Amino acid sequence: FIIAQGYDAGGHTGRIGTMSLVPQVVDAVKLPVLAAGGIGDGRGVVAAMALGAEGVLIGTRFVSEG
DSSP: OEEEEOTTTTTOSOSSOHHHHHHHHHHHOSSOEEEESSOOSHHHHHHHHHTTOSEEEOOOOOOOOO
16 A cells, blocks of 8 residues: 655645645555545545545544543
């Protein structure tokens, strides 16, 4: 598999956002693609999969309650 990690991953991994990067990588390779960067809930997972990712990688997620 290949991990397509966009700028949303802390702003330190390039100049293109995850949701723009994923379909480009999916179209360019024949391996399964995992989306990473800026995905923190179910909506992000669904969006990544709708763009062709086979799954997601969620490195860190901060939740604030209160």
